[in-house]
Amino acid sequence: MAAYLKPFTQKHFFRKMIGRKIFQKIKNGVESVFRFYLEGFRSMTLGKTLWVLIILKIFILFFVLRFFFFPDFLKTKFHTEQERGEYVIEQLTQ
Amino acid sequence: MFESLDISLVNWSRAQFALTAMYHWLFVPLTLGLSYLIAIMETRYFRTRDPHWKMITKFWMTLFGINFAIGVATGLVLEFEFGTNWSNYSWFVGDIFGAPLAIEGIMAFFLESTFIAVMFFGWEKVSPRFHLLSTWLVAAGASLSALWILVANGWMQYPVGMHFNPDTARNEMVDFWAVLFSPMAIAKFTHTVTSGLLLASLFVTGVCGWFLLKKREISLVKSSLSIAVIFGLFAAIAVIFTGDYSARTVAKHQPMKFAAMEGLHEGGENLGLTVIGIPSQAGPTRWRIEIPGVLSWLSGGNVNAFVPGIKDLVDGNEAQGIISTDEKMIRGKIARKALSSYTNYKKDSVQTLARAYKLKFEDDFFLDGYMAYFGYGFLRYPEEIIPPVPVTFFSFRIMVGLGFFFPLLFLILLWYIHKNQEAFEKQKWLHKVMLASIPLAYLSGECGWIVAEAGRQPWVIQDYMPTMAAVSRIDTASVQLTFWLFVVIFTTLLIAEITIMTRQIKKGSENHSNHA
Incomplete structure (x- = not known):
């Protein structure tokens, strides 16, 4: 491992770097945000149905439609920006 | 090449975009x-x-x-x-x-x-x-x-704040503020957001109307209406003002769309605003009912202002300084040819000529006189610049008609709520109108987008790129x-x-x- 990476691998590097108190504050902050979302999601009623809908919709849009039906035309046909530009110029000037 | 383009590909691509945009706008x-x-x-x-x-x-x-x-x-x-x-x-x-x-x-x-x-x-x-x-x-x-x-x-x-790069065939932003504060962007933003505020007020009003018909949630209804009606009235008035600004901006920067909105084939001075009529793609609007002088006043600020019609924009009007579409098509073709020549000379390493052509794309005379009509170079005949007139005309009238109906509804509601609360709860017809105003608000918004998008055809980028040149060659x-x-x-x-x-x-x- 490169020498300049060694300090990052030390135990509690981040805590040592910023100091115990600040580290604890950040940790508590992150934990409370996590708890906030977790409890929020847990106590949802109608929201659960809506989340199922959102996830289903995003799956269909991004993983089915995007991958199978909506590839980026220029990116799939050409490898470089220059080739793409040349193709469009050809389209616009023919 | 565009002669060989499958027109059904353009139409299906347009239909798909229209479908998804209209659903999105719901x-x-x-x-x-x-x-x-x-x-x-x-x-x-x-x-x-x-x-x-x-x-x-x-x-x-x-x-x-x-x-x-x-x-x-x-x-x-x-x-x-x-x-x-x-x-x-x-x-x-x-x-x-x-x-x-x-x-x-x-x-x-x-x-x-x-x-x-x-x-x-x-x-x-x-x-x-x-x-x-x-x-x-x-x-x-x-x-x-x-x-x-x-x-x-x-x-x-209304494309502004950009420079066309002939090496990449891309427009590059040179003035972010010109793009952000272009009159068209301001018109679009203010009119769209205020129409959203209006629609939401009508939604709240409509749901309250349903509760009133069912004689339920009276306390929720009273409180909700006390906010939605006043908010809605302000939003409706704002929609009228921003709509007026939007129409003036269109009249200035997209005169063909404005002519289609009015079904105006012959331009002129002291023109009346068409309230209703039967427009045609090729000829004058029949059975017109108009308000004299108002169209000139609304678009040009005075009753003697000249408003160009479809014919003026297609054939040109020398007296008014309007270039004919034929002339614009010639200029557009010269701009396209310049791009083609530059690309070919660059490819063949004819440096002197390539440099000479590249300089054209930095010369204001060429940019304003030819490149500004780049999109016209794709057109086959001048009449192609006419958008679908009946669709634009009727969509505009539905939007404007409803735009004046909504503040009236809010005024009636305001009067009832503040003057005669008891009588208000018995007005079933009014509750039904409130409920019906929900789909009407959506109809109005969708018509607005039809005016904006169908009315600007054949352009995907005004004057620079027609829809048929924008489409990908896919199946x-x-x-x-x-x-x-x-x-x-x-x-x-x-x-x-x-x-x-x-x-x-x-x-x-x-x-x-x-x-x-």
Whole structure:
């Protein structure tokens, strides 16, 4: 491992770097945000149905439609920006 | 090459974009407007600490949540289509379209998504002040994300602040502020956002109308209407003013669209505003009922102002300094030829000629006199610049007619609420009108977009790129397939929205001490 990476691998590097108190504050902050979302999601009623809908919709849009039906035309046909530009110029000037 | 283009590919690509944009617009305005109404309601709660207002805020917040959840990401489909169906366009617009869309995405994510969580989960977890701030930030975030997409749309209608790079065939942004504050972007943003505020007010009014018909939730109705009616009246007035500004901007920068909106074939001075009539694609509008002098006054600021008609714009009008479309087509072809020559000389390493042609693209005379008509070089005949006149004409009249009906409705409601509350609760006809105003508000908004988008045909970028040049050379069958897929997906989403929304409305204010 490169020498300049060694300090990052030390135990509690981040805590040592910023100091115990600040580290604890950040940790508590992150934990409370996590708890906030977790409890929020847990106590949802109608929201659960809506989340199922959102996830289903995003799956269909991004993983089915995007991958199978909506590839980026220029990116799939050409490898470089220059080739793409040349193709469009050809389209616009023919 | 464009002679050999399969026109059904262009039409199917357009139909698909229109379908997805129109479905997307069913969700957006309610999110835009209802967020402000909720913020006002919560402000009322914050000031009075009356739990009744908290319950009302939560009731409308739930409906907002349903609309947001079902509508979210429907706009991303349009971005897929840019890359697949409209690749020439996407490339040609370069970072001008990309930058506002990227800002929109970041703002939508950080402002809306973050604070929406606080709005829904934070009632008992954060201070009332922070919760209220979050609600207002959600409203501001929704408007801000609308700003960027509308700036991009405004640029397509009136391209400014860019420079065309002949090496890459891309437009590069040279003046961000010119793009952001172009009159078209301002018109688009103000008119669209105020129409969203109006639609949300009508939505609240309509739901209240349903409760009144069922004689339920009278207390919720009274409080909600006390805000929605006044807010709606202001929004309706704002829509009229921003609509007027928008029409003046169109008259100045997109005169052909303006002529189509009016079904105006022969231009002239001291022209009347057509209230109604039967327009035609090729000839004058029949059975016109008009208000004398108003069209000239509205578009040019005085009754003697000249308003160009379709004929003036196609054939040209020397006296008014309007260049004929034939002439613009010649100039456009010269610009296209210059791009072609530059590319060929560069490829063949004829440096001197390549440099000479490149200099043309930096010369103001060439840019203003020829490059500004680049898109005309694709046209086959001058009449191609005429948009679908009847569609534009009638959509405009439906939008404007409803735009004047809505403030009238709010005025009637305001009078009843403040002067005769008891009689108001017995006016079943009025409650039915309130309920019917929900679909009418959506109809009005969709018609507005039809005017904006169908009315600017054949341009995808005004004067620079016609729709047929923007489309990707892909298989028409794949566009047809995805068109029908979108019909199924978006219709399912719409049915889900209506079903969940009506179920929640029927429940009324019960159980609104819980989370949404």
